[in-house]
Amino acid sequence: MELFPYLSALLIEEVERRPNQVVLRTRVRAMTGCCRCGHSSARVHGRYVRRLRDVPVGGLGVVIELCVRRFRCENPACTAVTFAEQIAGLTTPHSRHTPLLRGVLTQIGLALAGRAGARLAAVGGLTVGKDTLLRLVRSLPEPEVGKVEILGVDDFAFRKGRHYGFDRHGHPPAAVPLRLP
Ligand SMILES: [Zn+2]
Known part of the structure; x- marks a missing residue:
């Protein structure tokens, strides 16, 4: 059984214990990324590190350091030249x-x-x-107004x-x- 099933798309490469937190250094398992136009690409344009805070473990805050790849979209009809990979169920643009x-x-x-x-x-x-x-x-x-019963x-x-x-x-x-x- 996996310890963190919601991190199954990631490879945890290193775990660092700091005084008040645990840092998981990770990257995405998949070889390709999928653009919002629906095309997938394996042409990596660049990488950067993104930090996501997660629920504490053992009273320690958890930070997921994710090495994010930026891919080139090869769909000629797509307006995006490059796109950063998102992990379904884990990341959304700009979320910390x-x-x-x-x-x-x-x-x-x-x-x-x-x-x-x-x-x-x-x-x-x-x-x-x-x-x-x-x-x-x-x-x-x-909320729908009808759901408010007692205020x-x-x-x-x-x-x-x-x-x-x-x-x-x-x-x-x-x-x-x-x-x-
Ligand atoms: Zn695209």
């Missing part, structure tokens, strides 16, 4: 967290927004800023710039747009 860690941080952010959430995360070996927690919650898709006055709802809760200085919002059923 694995989906597993992103899910954990989003749940912490939903339960305890801001500094309280950051403090709780630190107990579990996760270092995260309050702004990152808020950004993850804000990036969630909008208490203490509820925080950070959604696309709307802010129903008291702010971090303890000030109430100027207007509380409560919609009663």
Whole structure:
């Protein structure tokens, strides 16, 4: 049984233990990459190292250092000259967290927004800023209005710039747009 099944597309070449974290140095097993146009390519144009934070193991933060290849797309009809490989289920463009860690941080952010959430995360070996927690919650898709059954006055709802809760200085919002059923 694999220890990290969600890393099965990667070869772990080195594991470095640092005082507060474990660094996994990895590369992708596949010989080719697939462009967004659907064509696969084996023509490597360059490489760079990308860092993804993952859920802690044994109380230590985990960083996946991924050697990412940039391939040349050989499809003449494609507008992309080169493309960086993405690993299905693990990387998305610009993301700095694995989906597993992103899910954990989003749940912490939903339960305890801001500094309280950051403090709780630190107990579990996760270092995260309050702004990152808020950004993850804000990036969630909008819930359907019909799903909101009970909305208490203490509820925080950070959604696309709307802010129903008291702010971090303890000030109430100027207007509380409560919609009663
Ligand atoms: Zn292409």
